Amino acid sequence: MIDIARDLGVSLMTVSKALRSHTDISAATRARVLKRARELDYRPNWIARSLVTRRTYVIGLVIPDLMHSFFAEVAKGVTRKFQPLGYQIIISNSEENSEVEERQIELLISRNVDGLIVASAQSNGRRGLFATLGSREVPYVLIDRMPSGLDANFVGVKDDEIGALASRHLIEQGCRRIAHIRGPAIQTGIGRLRGYRRALAKAGLAALPEYVVSGQHNDISGYVAMRQLLGLGHPPDGVFCYNDPVAIGAMKAILEAGLSVPHDIAVIGAGNVHYSDVLAVPLTTVDQGTVQVGTQASEILMQQISSKRALRPKTILIKPRVVIRKSTAR
Amino acid sequence: MIDIARDLGVSLMTVSKALRSHTDISAATRARVLKRARELDYRPNWIARSLVTRRTYVIGLVIPDLMHSFFAEVAKGVTRKFQPLGYQIIISNSEENSEVEERQIELLISRNVDGLIVASAQSNGRRGLFATLGSREVPYVLIDRMPSGLDANFVGVKDDEIGALASRHLIEQGCRRIAHIRGPAIQTGIGRLRGYRRALAKAGLAALPEYVVSGQHNDISGYVAMRQLLGLGHPPDGVFCYNDPVAIGAMKAILEAGLSVPHDIAVIGAGNVHYSDVLAVPLTTVDQGTVQVGTQASEILMQQISSKRALRPKTILIKPRVVIRKSTAR
DNA sequence: CTGAAAGCGCTAACAG
């Protein structure tokens, strides 16, 4: 900028304003500045600019796993919303580890991101996250997993409802021995389990303890869990899986055992991942409006960023719905 | 920092050094500084620090599509490599649009990223990318798609080889009327097509023009393209698809038409995406070492970043290999 | 081991 100013015999300030198309610079001057800037291959230094304006035009997105297509889809939604507005996104992978997550969030705050979208790993009720976020005045939106009792912006689904919906669907399909491959001990996992129990109770079906086995987030854990269920003296005739990857793993185990999905065992997942309908047996699933999560969260965040003062927290609950495919068609 | 210095009766400089564990600060002083910093909930301002050190500890990753699991996997590899080192990643989505791509790269450079990893969209031989990157001295690594004749760091596969390998495999399985659903007119698409032609020629098979149809990157385009092939008077008995999503779409079309994969038509893809083996018909594919792409690129970039002066460009070509599954088992 | 001076590249606020 100094070079441009010198070459043109104007002040540095004039250059600065011209480059940003500030109103009170004559068209002629601006043109000269822009021309010279191009000639010199000038590029503004955003770091310096950010230091004074306190705006970075960077959004932090913290997710537990980029490969999980649910989060990839969310990430895409966020990108699509913010990128055209001149923002860029730092995507941090927490690897489902709340310490990593916390460190990443600290770093993002240190980088003065304009806003934060977080799908919290929150493995065991740590409140560090809240402490970190709450004490700073960075706008943030939580997605998918709502740490309990936190009064913050949230976009996601009611997990109980997913569990209840899925289990009820299995019941309606005539299943009577319904198992659940549950997720980890976080909100989503706990909520879905609760919904499952509720639906079974409501239908007067027994909820055998050995019918609830632990899985993780991925297909391998679903496979392992299903083998465990198959090993029972009295295997289930329907399985509600924590999510689609788990369900995919479970189906693999069932098919490998020479059994039929859905006739021997019906399977339902959650998440409606992109490939669910081209699987060996197209997977019935509970759709949780993945795309909306990203875009809605972005919208809320954008509002918070633009508004002068703190708005009161918004919660958007997306209505889950069953997408029926072959894996439960009995 | 001023507050800490005042409270402790030391200079700002002492605080700065203590916080960074600079050698020439006594342990006692450091402890006091750290303690007070914690009490005040001090967090360093990376923007200010970066302005003077010229290091941001941010890497830019520019990819055409986050949802494509190939790039998601690459992103994961990059994250896993850099995050533990204190770097964060800005992921830019170019949406397969070279103008968006260029704008994003400019922005990333303006943000003083320490390095860049780019899977270029480079739709039509635009050299803007090169001009932008070349003129600045930001270290960068190209992945997956090598803009022709560019002397830069590159990690990827030889696309001809993928095409040849895939086509040869179909020939070995006894296919004689081999079609190709080709990708877009970028390096990867062109290279794979070339390999396909070469393999057919070598085997003395006819390469009918109507057997090469255009797809894009996604499953929908594969579905559409396959329907076109099925509409021919003399449909093919083997199809080599540009990538796995396209192949998945193609298989869907074949199965819907009441035909069998692989008996009526064998299908092979490329990329070995994660779900390839749990599909209706497990998909034979050409593995291109996806994970390696991310990690190797990160390693090269890291070297460039740490080394004082420009190293000479490295090219890493990953050996593709056929992963045989049911979709070609005749 | 501690600190004073100078400045990274840019912009807000105010005067002319």
Added chain:
DNA sequence: CTGTTAGCGCTTTCAG
């Protein structure tokens, strides 16, 4: 419409 002044929060010399 143009320019001056005073930093943003931090670090790099270099001198005690």
